[in-house]
Amino acid sequence: MAGEGAGRSPGLPAGLSLRSAVEALLLASSEPLRSGDAAAVLSVEESAVTGTLRSLAEEYRRDRRGFQVVEVAGGFRLVTLPELAAVVLAMRPEITPIRLSGAARETLAVLAYRREATRAEVERVRGVNCEKLLAALLEHGLIEERGRRDVPGRPIVYAPAARFLEHFGLASLDDLPPLSPSVNETSGVRED
Amino acid sequence: MPHPYRVRLEAFEGPLDLLLQLIKEHRVDIHAIPVARIAWEYLDHLAGADQLDLEDAAEFLLMASTLMEIKARMLLPVAPAAPGVEVGEADPRRDLIERLLEYRSLRRAAEALGVREAEAGRRFSRPLAPEFYGPETGVMEPLPVTDLAAAMAALLRRNRPEQPRTIPREGFSIGEKMRLIARTLRRRTGERVLFWTLVRTGSGRREIIVTFLALLELLRLGWADARQERCFGRILVGRRGR
Numbered sequence: 001m002a003g004e005g006a007g008r009s010p011g012l013p014a015g016l017s018l019r020s021a022v023e024a025l026l027l028a029s030s031e032p033l034r035s036g037d038a039a040a041v042l043s044v045e046e047s048a049v050t051g052t053l054r055s056l057a058e059e060y061r062r063d064r065r066g067f068q069v070v071e072v073a074g075g076f077r078l079v080t081l082p083e084l085a086a087v088v089l090a091m092r093p094e095i096t097p098i099r100l101s102g103a104a105r106e107t108l109a110v111l112a113y114r115r116e117a118t119r120a121e122v123e124r125v126r127g128v129n130c131e132k133l134l135a136a137l138l139e140h141g142l143i144e145e146r147g148r149r150d151v152p153g154r155p156i157v158y159a160p161a162a163r164f165l166e167h168f169g170l171a172s173l174d175d176l177p178p179l180s181p182s183v184n185e186t187s188g189v190r191e192d
Numbered sequence: 193m194p195h196p197y198r199v200r201l202e203a204f205e206g207p208l209d210l211l212l213q214l215i216k217e218h219r220v221d222i223h224a225i226p227v228a229r230i231a232w233e234y235l236d237h238l239a240g241a242d243q244l245d246l247e248d249a250a251e252f253l254l255m256a257s258t259l260m261e262i263k264a265r266m267l268l269p270v271a272p273a274a275p276g277v278e279v280g281e282a283d284p285r286r287d288l289i290e291r292l293l294e295y296r297s298l299r300r301a302a303e304a305l306g307v308r309e310a311e312a313g314r315r316f317s318r319p320l321a322p323e324f325y326g327p328e329t330g331v332m333e334p335l336p337v338t339d340l341a342a343a344m345a346a347l348l349r350r351n352r353p354e355q356p357r358t359i360p361r362e363g364f365s366i367g368e369k370m371r372l373i374a375r376t377l378r379r380r381t382g383e384r385v386l387f388w389t390l391v392r393t394g395s396g397r398r399e400i401i402v403t404f405l406a407l408l409e410l411l412r413l414g415w416a417d418a419r420q421e422r423c424f425g426r427i428l429v430g431r432r433g434r
Contacts, residue, residue, distance in 0.1 A: 027318070070315065082314035097313035102302065103205050105309070109301040125298055127291070128206035128251050168305055169312025177304035179297060 011043075018044060022052045032075025032166070073165035074172055100167075104142075107133050108164060111143055112176055116159040118149055134158060142167065207255035208295040210237060215292070222292050225285060227266060231259035262288060350388075364399060369406035377416060377431040387418070387427035 012021055025038050035053065039046040053076050057069035067080050080088055089096055100108070107130055110122045122130045137143045137158075144161040148154040160173065170176060204210040214230050214237075215222060238252055265284035373390055391403050407429065410416040420427045 030318075068315075072312075077317050079315035079317045082311065085314035085316070088316050095316060099306075099309060099313065102306075105302040105305050106205060106298055109298055109305055112305070113301055125291075125294055126206055127208040127255070127295065167312060168308045169315065170308065177301070177308060179301055179304075 018042065018048060019052055019056065022049060023056060026053075026056075026069065026076060026078045029075075029077070032071075032073045032077045034075040070169065071171040072169055073162045097167075103128075103133055104137060107137065108142065108160060111158055112160045112164065112173060113179065115173060116146055116157050118155040118157055120155060122158075207252045208292060209299075210234065210252070211255065211292060212296055212299070222289055222296070225289065225292070227259060227263050227285060231256070231263050234259060258288065364402055366402055366406045366409060369403045370410055373403070373406055373410060373429070374415060374431075377429065384419075384428040384430040387429055390429065 012018070021042055022038060025041070026033055035046050035049040038049045042049070053069055059065075060068050065081075066084055067078050069076055070079050071077075103126075106126055107122055110125050111117050114121070119130060119134055122134070134143070138145070141161055141163040143158050143164065146157045146159045149157050164170075165172065165175075204213065211230065211234065214233050215225060218226070218230070220226060235256055238256060262284045376385065376390060387404075387407065390407070391400050395403070407416065407418060407427075411418055415432055416429055417432045418427055418429045
């Protein structure tokens with residue numbers, strides 16, 4: 001991901017602007033386009049890329065294009081307008097996105113809001129066995145293993161993967177919906 | 193209990209979910225949870241429901257016993273410095289209340305995520321079909337046409353139809369093949385060998401299968417290990433242990 005083909009700066013053909021080049025990169029990226037990667041390829045400052053992206057987004061909005069630029073999973077991506085979802089799905093019903101089960105969402109919520117957790121920690125909060133669920137989430141690439149915790153049993157630590165951010169349309173873990181009383185590392189109890 | 197665990201609880205994510213639901217129905221504050229009443233209804237739910245697999249039932253039953261324990265302890269007068277109970281944690285409900293609050297806030301978080309999920313699901317991007325580009329796809333490596341010819345020749349050589357001949361009774365067994373594989377691995381110690389090199393050229397299908405079964409047996413016994421990078425890919429075999 002980091003710098004697909006970075007290092008080579010082909011230079012822009014005459015008559016084409018940075019704007020066109022950034023647009024091309026957006027269109028040709030299957031993963032969210034990282035502004036840093038684009039900047040490296042185009043030999044410009046990252047701020048120039050983000051500025052261009054912002055102005056492209058504005059242009060698409062103003063011209064009522066069928067697509068928009070969204071920031072997701074640490075990069076930028078060209079996506080269709082949500083208002084046109086029904087039209088898109090009418091033609092391509094097979095790309096109807098999956099919706100996760102409540103149990104899966106709860107498990108992901110524990111991992112996301114805490115940044116990472118072991119199976120035992122997830123199970124403590126949810127009160128049910130989560131072994132199969134974690135295995136399924138791993139298989140779908142929504143979470144990843146992040147080493148082991150240095151406590152007896154050396155349990156595996158799980159964390160949300162980039163795929164999680166993409167699935168929920170989040171720019172980063174800081175983009176999570178705010179919590180009411182927290183499920184943070186602290187036990188989350190209010191002393192009343 | 194009069195019935196075995198006849199539980200219709202699929203509607204609930206777990207015992208905490210069911211408890212929260214009961215508390216909500218009673219419109220009581222979690223901090224002042226009326227354990228006796230809630231415990232009663234909780235057990236009602238367990239008793240009046242369909243089959244549930246044992247693993248799930250166990251979790252619901254564990255919570256039931258926790259509720260009964262709390263109920264019992266609340267009936268007891270507070271003993272001064274009871275063993276194992278710290279002063280200030282006198283309320284037997286404390287731990288349960290903490291868990292319920294934490295779970296409730298998790299539920300809200302999960303719901304909020306669900307909203308984001310629904311929104312994200314209405315935006316479609318244009319993924320490039322990953323199997324048709326990229327350096328590490330293996331099957332799609334650019335090959336000079338001569339390699340293709342060589343591959344075909346190798347394939348034909350390996351799969352050459354057997355000539356008509358008298359077929360001797362094939363004298364090999366899994367045990368024999370295991371010994372053969374072990375010997376080969378020992379001879380080429382430290383190396384990994386291709387599975388195909390363990391099979392004599394010209395072996396029939398049966399012999400190949402027996403060799404493969406022998407390899408599986410060695411894997412099971414932990415004497416060998418094998419790796420296959422992808423479906424139908426080459427199998428690399430190495431020695432393990434002794």
